[in-house]
Amino acid sequence: MISIKDFSFTYKGSDVPALSGINLEIEDGDFIGIIGGSGAGKTTLAHSICAVIPHYRPGDFYGSVTVNGMDTIDTPPEDIAKITACVMQDIDSQMTTSVVEDEILFGLENFSVPAEETEQRITEALEEAGIPELRYRNLNTLSGGQKQKAAIAAIIALKPKILILDEPTGELDPQSSVRIFKMLKRLNEEHGVTVIVIEQKIMLLCEYAKKLAVLNRGRLLEYGSVREVLKDAARLKETGVSCPRVTDISEELRRRGLYTGPAAVNVDEAAEIVKGVCEADD
Ligand SMILES: Nc1ncnc2c1ncn2[C@@H]1O[C@H](COP(=O)(O)OP(=O)(O)OP(=O)(O)O)[C@@H](O)[C@H]1O
Ligand SMILES: [Mg+2]
Known part of the structure; x- marks a missing residue:
C-alpha cells in the first residue's frame, strides 16, 4: 500500500510548492489514473512515490510518503525500487x-x-x-x-509490485496506446500489480483505471472512482482536464434537466442515456 500523509514538496530554488497538503492512499492491486493540467504536479507525485524525491531532487519535504510501510525519506531508494518501478516521462x-x-x-x-x-x-x-x-x-x-x-x-x-508510468502513450498512436493499456490491465488483473498511470488520454483511463486522482496546481482536487470524479465535469474543465465527450453528453442532458442518473463513462452508456431521453420524449 502507498500512503501519503499531509505531504508537501517545494523544489530547491522555487518559492511555490510543487505539491501541497496531499493525502492519498493507494491499495495494493489498484489501478489509478492521475490527471491534471500542465505543471499540476503529476510527475512530482510519481517521483515522490518511487523515492526519486527526496533522494535525487533536493527541496523542502513535509509530511510522509510510505510504500509498503517503508518511509521514502529514510529508506534507501534502491529498496523502494525493488517494489516500485517507474517509467519516466x-x-x-x-x-x-x-x-x-x-x-x-x-x-x-x-x-x-x-x-x-x-x-x-x-x-x-x-x-x-x-x-x-x-x-x-x-x-x-x-x-x-x-x-x-x-x-x-x-x-x-x-x-515490480507497483508500476508507475508517466504519460506512457504520449508518443503512441491510438492503436498502440490501447495495446499498452491492455498490457497494464493484464499485469494488474493477472499478476496483481498496482498500476499508477499519468495519462492525458482520458477515454483510456475511463475504460481501464479503477480510480482517478485529479491534481490542480499542486493540490489533490479529487480522488475517487472514475464515475465519481467525472461527475463534476465543469469543475474538471476549470483545471484544464477535458472530460470524455461521452461524459459531456450525459452532463449536458443533466444541465438541461433531462437526465439525473450517473455520468456516462463510455459510448454504450451514453447511447443508453440518449435513448432513454428520446423515449421519455415520445
Ligand atoms: N526539477 C525541478 N525544479 C524546480 N521546479 C520544478 C522541477 N520539476 C518540476 N518543477 C515545477 O514543479 C511544478 C510541478 O511540475 P510537474 O513536472 O510535477 O508537473 P506535471 O503535472 O507533471 O506537468 P506536465 O503535464 O507538464 O508534465 C511545476 O511548477 C514545475 O515548473
Ligand atoms: Mg509531468
Whole structure:
C-alpha cells in the first residue's frame, strides 16, 4: 500500500510548492489514473512515490510518503525500487545502454536477478510489451513509440509490485496506446500489480483505471472512482482536464434537466442515456 500523509514538496530554488497538503492512499492491486493540467504536479507525485524525491531532487519535504510501510525519506531508494518501478516521462534520461536487450539486462543485473532467470525474463518482457522483434535493435534507431515500449519492457522484466508510468502513450498512436493499456490491465488483473498511470488520454483511463486522482496546481482536487470524479465535469474543465465527450453528453442532458442518473463513462452508456431521453420524449 502507498500512503501519503499531509505531504508537501517545494523544489530547491522555487518559492511555490510543487505539491501541497496531499493525502492519498493507494491499495495494493489498484489501478489509478492521475490527471491534471500542465505543471499540476503529476510527475512530482510519481517521483515522490518511487523515492526519486527526496533522494535525487533536493527541496523542502513535509509530511510522509510510505510504500509498503517503508518511509521514502529514510529508506534507501534502491529498496523502494525493488517494489516500485517507474517509467519516466523523459524516457531518454532513463535509458542507460544502447541496445534493447542490454537495457533489459542492465536492470536485471542491477537487481541481482540470477543469470539462469534472465533469458526467460527478457523474452517474456518483450512479449508483454509487444516488441519481440526489437530485441537486438539499437535504441537510437527506434521511433518514439518503440522506445517507449522498450522502456516499459525493461521495467516489467523487474516484476515490480507497483508500476508507475508517466504519460506512457504520449508518443503512441491510438492503436498502440490501447495495446499498452491492455498490457497494464493484464499485469494488474493477472499478476496483481498496482498500476499508477499519468495519462492525458482520458477515454483510456475511463475504460481501464479503477480510480482517478485529479491534481490542480499542486493540490489533490479529487480522488475517487472514475464515475465519481467525472461527475463534476465543469469543475474538471476549470483545471484544464477535458472530460470524455461521452461524459459531456450525459452532463449536458443533466444541465438541461433531462437526465439525473450517473455520468456516462463510455459510448454504450451514453447511447443508453440518449435513448432513454428520446423515449421519455415520445
Ligand atoms: N526539477 C525541478 N525544479 C524546480 N521546479 C520544478 C522541477 N520539476 C518540476 N518543477 C515545477 O514543479 C511544478 C510541478 O511540475 P510537474 O513536472 O510535477 O508537473 P506535471 O503535472 O507533471 O506537468 P506536465 O503535464 O507538464 O508534465 C511545476 O511548477 C514545475 O515548473
Ligand atoms: Mg509531468
